[in-house]
Amino acid sequence: METTTVTTDRLRDILDRIEAFMEAEVVPLEAATCGKTWVEIAPLLEERRQRVKAAGLWTPHLPEAWGGLGLSLAAFGRVSERLGRSPFGHYVFNAQAPDVGNMEILIEHGTPAQQERFLWPLLRGEIRSCFSMTEPEHAGSNPIVMSTTAVKDGDDYVINGHKWFTTAADGAAFAIVMAVTDPHAESPYARASQIIVPADTPGFRLVRNISVMGDEGGGWASHAEIVYENCRVPQANLLGREGAGFTIAQERLGPGRIHHCMRWIGICERAFEMMCAYAARREIAPGKPLATRQTIQNWIAESRAEIDAARLLVLDTARKIDDEGAYAARVSVSVIKFYVAGILQNVLDRAVQTHGALGMTDDTPLAHWFRHERAARIYDGPDEVHKARVARQVMKQYGVRL
Numbered sequence: 598m599e600t601t602t603v604t605t606d607r608l609r610d611i612l613d614r615i616e617a618f619m620e621a622e623v624v625p626l627e628a629a630t631c632g633k634t635w636v637e638i639a640p641l642l643e644e645r646r647q648r649v650k651a652a653g654l655w656t657p658h659l660p661e662a663w664g665g666l667g668l669s670l671a672a673f674g675r676v677s678e679r680l681g682r683s684p685f686g687h688y689v690f691n692a693q694a695p696d697v698g699n700m701e702i703l704i705e706h707g708t709p710a711q712q713e714r715f716l717w718p719l720l721r722g723e724i725r726s727c728f729s730m731t732e733p734e735h736a737g738s739n740p741i742v743m744s745t746t747a748v749k750d751g752d753d754y755v756i757n758g759h760k761w762f763t764t765a766a767d768g769a770a771f772a773i774v775m776a777v778t779d780p781h782a783e784s785p786y787a788r789a790s791q792i793i794v795p796a797d798t799p800g801f802r803l804v805r806n807i808s809v810m811g812d813e814g815g816g817w818a819s820h821a822e823i824v825y826e827n828c829r830v831p832q833a834n835l836l837g838r839e840g841a842g843f844t845i846a847q848e849r850l851g852p853g854r855i856h857h858c859m860r861w862i863g864i865c866e867r868a869f870e871m872m873c874a875y876a877a878r879r880e881i882a883p884g885k886p887l888a889t890r891q892t893i894q895n896w897i898a899e900s901r902a903e904i905d906a907a908r909l910l911v912l913d914t915a916r917k918i919d920d921e922g923a924y925a926a927r928v929s930v931s932v933i934k935f936y937v938a939g940i941l942q943n944v945l946d947r948a949v950q951t952h953g954a955l956g957m958t959d960d961t962p963l964a965h966w967f968r969h970e971r972a973a974r975i976y977d978g979p980d981e982v983h984k985a986r987v988a989r990q991v992m993k994q995y996g997v998r999l
C-alpha cells in the first residue's frame with residue numbers, strides 16, 4: 598500500500614498527541630469497563646472514536662488519500678506501540694485487526710463498487726468486518742488444505758463450508774471468506790479465492806461465539822464459529838483474481854505482523870511500567886519495597902533488555918518492508934513473529950507474578966492480557982511454523998534443503 602515518508606517532527610507531533618489522548622481518554626476507560634460486556638462498553642468506545650476523528654488521528658495506518666495519516670510502516674509501528682498500551686487503543690482509533698487487514702485488501706484489490714459499499718463505511722467506522730479462513734477440521738498452519746468451496750452458479754458463487762476463529766464476526770457487516778474456487782488448479786496456492794459475504798446473506802450462520810480463555814467476548818472481541826450453507830453471493834463479490842486468495846492473504850501478513858508485534862511491545866511497556874511501579878510501592882517488610890529483592894531486579898533488567906531488543910528488531914523489519922518490499926523481509930517477519938510473541942509472555946508473566954494476588958484480578962489489565970495474548974504464539978502462524986521457516990532459509994546457505 599502506498600505511503601509517504603513522514604518527517605521526524607511530524608511523527609513526533611503525532612506520537613505526542615496519540616500518547617496524550619491514550620493517557621487522558623483511553624486508559625481511564627479500563628477501570629470503568631472492568632467486568633462489563635462488549636455491548637455495555639461499546640457506547641463509551643464510540644464516544645472516544647468520535648473524539649479521535651475530531652482530533653484528526655483517525656485510521657492512522659492508512660494513506661492520506663484514504664483518510665489516514667500517510668505513515669510509512671515503520672512510523673505506523675511506533676503509533677501501534679502507543680495504541681497497544683490499552684486493550685481498547687487500536688479499536689478507538691479504528692486501527693484494529695481484522696478490519697485493518699480487510700481495509701488494505703479492499704484498497705488494493707477492491708473494485709470501485711466494492712469500495713463504495715464495503716470499504717468506505719469501514720473507513721468511517723460505521724461497520725465492522727471479519728476474515729474467515731481457518732477451519733476446525735483442518736490444520737490452520739497449512740491453510741492450503743481447506744474444505745470450504747465456492748461453486749459458480751449463473752452470476753453467483755454458492756459457498757458451503759465450516760469456519761472457526763473468525764475474529765469479530767459477531768455484529769460484523771461482512772466477512773471476507775477464503776474458499777476453494779478451483780480444486781484442480783495445478784498449484785495448491787491457486788485453488789482458493791477471497792470473496793465478500795455480507796453477514797445478512799441467507800445461509801451465513803453464526804453458530805456461537807467460542808469461549809476463549811473463559812471469555813465469549815462478543816462484538817469486536819468475539820471469535821466465532823460460522824457455517825456457510827448454500828450461501829449465495831454475486832460473482833462481483835470476488836476480490837482480485839479468481840485463485841489469488843493466498844497471494845492476497847500473503848501480501849497482508851507482512852505488514853499485519855508489524856502491527857501485531859508493535860502492539861505487543863506496547864503491552865510489554867505498560868506491563869513493565871506497572872511491574873516497576875508496584876515493586877516500588879509494595880512493602881514486603883517495614884521500609885523495604887519489593888524492588889529491594891534481587892529476583893525482582895532481575896525481572897526488571899531482563900524485561901528492559903528484551904523489550905528494547907524486540908522493538909529494534911521489529912522496526913528494522915518494518916524499514917526493510919518499506920524499502921525493499923514484504924518478500925525481501927519474509928525471514929525477518931518470521932523472526933519477529935515468534936520472538937516478540939515469546940517476549941510478551943515473559944514480560945506479562947513477570948508482571949503478574951510481581952503483583953501477587955492482585956495480578957490475578959481484573960482490577961488491572963494484566964490478567965486480561967495474560968489470558969488473551971497467550972494466543973499470540975498461535976495466530977498468524979504458530980511459533981513452530983515460523984521457526985521452521987527461518988531454519989529452512991538459513992540451512993539453504995549450507996546446502997541443506999528442509
Ligand SMILES: Cc1cc2nc3c(=O)[nH]c(=O)nc-3n(C[C@H](O)[C@H](O)[C@H](O)COP(=O)(O)OP(=O)(O)OC[C@H]3O[C@@H](n4cnc5c(N)ncnc54)[C@H](O)[C@@H]3O)c2cc1C
Nearest residue numbers: 728729730731736737738762763764972975976977979981
Ligand atoms: C485468538 C485467535 C484469533 C484468530 N483469528 C482468526 C481470524 O480472524 N480468522 C481466521 O481465519 N483464523 C483466525 N485464527 C486462527 C489461527 O489463524 C489458527 O489458529 C492458526 O493458523 C493455527 O492453526 P490451528 O489452530 O488449526 O493449529 P494447527 O495447524 O492444527 O497446529 C496445532 C499446533 O501444531 C504445531 N504445528 C503446526 N504446524 C507445525 C509445523 N509445521 N511444525 C511443527 N509444529 C507445528 C503448533 O504448535 C500448533 O500450535 C485465530 C486464532 C486465535 C487463537
